[in-house]
Amino acid sequence: MSQVKREYNEIPVTHLSNGAKVTLPLHTIYGKEAGPVLGLSAVIHGDEIIGAEILRRVYERLNEEELSGTVLLMPVANPLAFESLTRNTPLDMNNLNRVFPGDPQGWVTEQLAHAIVTNFLDKLDAYIDLHAGGAVPIVDYVYIQNDEALSRAFNFPVLYRPAHPYEGTTATYTSAKGIPSVTVEVGGGPNYEQAVERGVEGIFNCMRHLKMLPGEVVPAPEQVVMTEIQIIRPTQGGLLVPGFDFNAVGSVIEGKQVLSRTYNPQTFEELEVIHTPFERNLVILMRGQLNKVNPGDYGFMIGNLDTAEEA
Known part of the structure; x- marks a missing residue:
């Protein structure tokens, strides 16, 4: 890598009826050494705000001099739902995490999904998506998608191997493309400090597992894999x-x-x-x-x- 740097771009999606632009935030951190491209996303559901703070702390603490590869961070994947603190997009009431890969000619939620796919997901070699319980409930587990070792490296005690994964999610899309993918469910409700830090440490441990950061992978605690929830x-x-x-x-x-x-x-x-x-x-x-x-x-x-x- 010839130059160590950080970039911030806003991906254009559409305009609201009042003329305001709808864009998606994308931070890029380039490591000193070559390596995989890791994508980190949060707030696909607008009431699951803890992921934005987890990614802010990852961005703040990550040292480019120690990084091998590139990290793309999308801290607010559904800015319209975030504004209203709702799970679904308020303009069309669609669930963004059920419409991937989206449609550039479709509902605004489908337009958001298409922009995320073309400007973010299609560029990745590995992917971690952060979710939460929402505005009131608290949740705590990690999905096993298509890379069990990477899911286990997040070091949560409970994992979930669904018999029938949801269709139309970011992880459904990336898994079908062979991109190692992890979906994390952490915090919500009061969004306790402990939950935020567990999210940060989980991401850094996954990065060590991917050889993007130096140091030993922290061994997982005793883990249980749920097959029925x-x-x-x-x-x-x-x-x-x-x-x-x-x-x-x-x-x-x-x-x-x-x-x-x-x-x-x-x-x-x-x-x-x-x-x-x-x-x-x-x-x-x-x-x-x-x-x-x-x-x-x-x-x-x-x-x-x-x-x-x-x-």
Whole structure:
């Protein structure tokens, strides 16, 4: 590499009706030595903001003199959803992480996906995508996509090997192209400092695994691979009172226990009681504080420990 430098560019996508430009931020860090191109993205869902802070700290701490290869960072992949703090793009209510590879002539969300593919994903040799529980829930696990060793190197205790991966995601697209890909689910809700730092350290450890940074790869903790995770969505809206706080994330709840009760805030009527679905319940995603809930919101994600792969 002839020159060590950093670049920042804004990728044009479209214009809003008021004339404002819609662009995508892209930071490029060139290492001193040759090596792979690693892509890091966050905030594909606009209410999953912790990833933007994780990438800011990676950008701040990464030393180009020690870097072999190139790092591309896209800290806000859906700026329209980020502005409204919503999972989906508010203009068309589409989920950006279900429409890849997108369409330059399609909905604005499809235009965003097409711009991300052509200006970011197609340039990569490896890829890490950061997600979170959202504005209220907290989550903690890493997907196994097409490179189990790279997923394990993120050093989270819980991994998930889905039987039927979601279609239309960034990782679906990159995996099909043979690009080693990792999807991370970390934090959300209060976005604790510990969760931010675990995300930063996970990225740096993956970079050591890819030989992009010097030093030994930090050995993974004891890890369990989930093959069965049940997503539980409240069917009734109201005031949700949890049976456990956020400390339950990553823990095991034995037997059928109450996860939450939802009440009508006006009449005080109990509308719904949500129970754990398995005998040995590993808490993956949790609403751990009193909050308003809408019918169909993400409530809980519970893994069946009896069908897990322990390694």
